[in-house]
Amino acid sequence: MVTLADVAKRAGVSSSTVSYALSGKRPIADLTRTRIEQAITELGYHPNAGARALAGKRSHIIALVVPLHPEVHVPTMMEIAIAVTVAAREHGHDVLLLTNNEGPDGVRRVAATGLADGVILMDVRLDDDRVPVLRAEQIPAALIGLPDDPAGLSCVDHDFATAGALCADHLADLGHRDIAFIGYSSGVYRRHAGYAERTLSGFRARAERRDLRFLHRPCEGSYESTAGTLARILADRPETTGFVVQNEAAIGPLLTLLRASGRTVPEDASVIAICPDPMAEQYSPRLTSVTSPKKDLGQVAVEQVMARIAATAAGDRPEDQLLLMPPELVVRESTAGAPRRT
Amino acid sequence: MVTLADVAKRAGVSSSTVSYALSGKRPIADLTRTRIEQAITELGYHPNAGARALAGKRSHIIALVVPLHPEVHVPTMMEIAIAVTVAAREHGHDVLLLTNNEGPDGVRRVAATGLADGVILMDVRLDDDRVPVLRAEQIPAALIGLPDDPAGLSCVDHDFATAGALCADHLADLGHRDIAFIGYSSGVYRRHAGYAERTLSGFRARAERRDLRFLHRPCEGSYESTAGTLARILADRPETTGFVVQNEAAIGPLLTLLRASGRTVPEDASVIAICPDPMAEQYSPRLTSVTSPKKDLGQVAVEQVMARIAATAAGDRPEDQLLLMPPELVVRESTAGAPRRT
DNA sequence: TTGTAAGCGTTATCAG
C-alpha cells in the first residue's frame, strides 16, 4: 500500500507538506506542488479513508436512512437517493445506506461510532421516533418530510398544502363544482403521514373557499380497489366531474375505468394528478398535473446536512432551516371546462 | 468521546482485553467479560469506526454500485438494494451507495482508499467497463448480472434463458402457435444487456423446438409506443394469440389496448408476463407470470462478496461462484387454451 | 513556505 510517507519521500518533502497540499489548508509553492502531484500519480497514491477519519475526526460519509417498506412511490424514493448520492459526492462525501429496520438505534450507531458525519432521514413521520435521537445526540441531520415539531432541525419537503390548493383552484376555474379526491390508502391517513394530511387539508381549505363540493376517498391503488372507489364515488355523487388523484398507482386504473364507464377525459371528466412530470406525460391523454419543484429534495437535504456539519465542526450552533418547495401546476390534456349540466 | 481505554480503566483491565472481549478473538474469563460489558453500558461506549478500520485493515463496509439511469425496473432495483443492506448488516457490514456516474473510477476509489472491503455491482453489462478494474485491483466483488467473461468473478442473476423457455413451453402446451414477444426498448438490445438477450434466446430456442412462430418486438413501454407495437404485430401477424411481455411498463398498456381492440384475455389472447409476483397479481385479470426466485439476488450477492472478502483476508484465492437462479412459472388468469381458428 | 512530532482509537503481537 502506498502511503503519504511514500509520496513525501518520493517528492523530497515532509509528509505534512503532502497532507497540506492535498487538503489545501495552507499555501504550497508551485514547484513543490507539482513535484507532489507527480509523485502521487507515479506511485498511484490513494489516501486511506480510515486513517483520514481517525486523524481528521470526520468520516466524509453521510448516512441516508430509507424506509424498509415505503408507502410512498418507490421510483421517487430512488430518485431522491440518487440525487443525495450525487450531491454528496460534489461535497466530497460518500453516502451510507441505512434501512429503517434498525430503527432509531441505526441512526445512533452510525453517529456514535463516527461512521457518518451526518444523517438524512427519508419518509419522516409526524411523530418520528428517530427525531428524539437526533436532538439528544446533537447529530447533524436533514429530514426529507416534516415532523410535527421541527424545532432544532433542518427539514425540506414539498409544499403539499399548496399542491392541494392548486388542484382545487384549477378545477374551480374550469367551472367544476363536484370533485372527488382520490387519496392514498386509508392506512396512510391512519398513520398520520404528513404529506397526505397536508395535501388534503390544503385542498379542503381552498375547495371550501371556492365553493366546491367534494368527496375524499382513500384508495389502495390496485385495479380492483380503484374500481370500488370509483363506483362508490359515482354512486354517492353522480354529478362528479373533476378528479384529483394523489395515489400514483391509482392513476392508470382510474383512466381505464373512466373510459370503461363511458366517460371521456377531458370532455366528460377532468383528471388532475399529483405526480412527477414524466409520469404525467406518459398517460393518454397526458395529464394535467401538480408536480415536484425542479430542484430535487435530495440535493437540498444534502446542502442542509453539510451546513449543519460545518457549523458543528466550527463549534457553532447550526442554523435550523425549514424549506417547503412550492409545486407547479402544468396544464396538459386531461382537464377542460366542466360539461354542461343536462 | 468514550474510548476503549476509558472502558478498560473502568473495568479494571487492559485495553487489549476489552478489544478481545469485543471481537471474541480470544477467550475471556466470565467475570472479566461481565465487568467489561457493564463498563460499556455504563459509559455508553461505541467503538470508533475510523480507528477500527485503520488498525484492523477492514472498514466493514461494502459498496453497492447502482446505475444512474436504470433501464431496469426501479422498484426491483430498490428491493435488491434494500435486501443487500439488510443482509450486509447481518454480516456486520454497512453499505455504501455509489452511483455509476463515477464509472470504473468510483469502484477503484472506494477499494483503493480502503473505504469499502468489497463491492457489489448492479445492472452489469456484457462488456462492463468496471469488470477489468475488479480484476486488475483484485477487488472482492459480486456482480448482479452476467458479464460476457465471468472468469475470476462471482456473479448471480436470474436464469433468464429458462424464463424465456418456460414462457414458450406454457403457450405451446396451451396450443398457441403464433406468439408475440414484447421486449424492452431497442436501446436495451443495442447495448447488449445480458438479461434481455438471454431471455430472448432462451425463448427463441424453445419456441423453435416447439414449432412456434413468433415475432420479437422491442417496446419503450409508454402507452403510445405499446399501441404502435401492438398495431404492427397485429398487422404483420393477425393470427397471433399469445403474448409474452418482458417490459414491465408495457403490461398495463398492453392489457388496455387488447381490450380496446375487442380481444378478451384470456379467451381471445393469452398474456404471460416476466415480472415479480406482486405485480402480476395486481392486474386484472391476474397475470400468468414467470417470476423471480424466492431468495433475493441481493442477499446472494452479499454472501458472495463476504466469501471473497474472507478468502482474501485469509490470503487464499477466492472461489468463483456463478449462480443462475431458476424462475418459476405461476399460472393465473391471463392464459388459456388457444382459440379455435375460424 | 516547509518540517517535526504528537496524537487519533483500535488491533494484534509479544510476553507473561
Place this chain on the structure above:
DNA sequence: CTGATAACGCTTACAA
C-alpha cells in the same frame, strides 16, 4: 487467561 506496546496512515499544532 491477561497486559504492555508497537503499529496503522493521516491531521494539525508548533517551530523554524
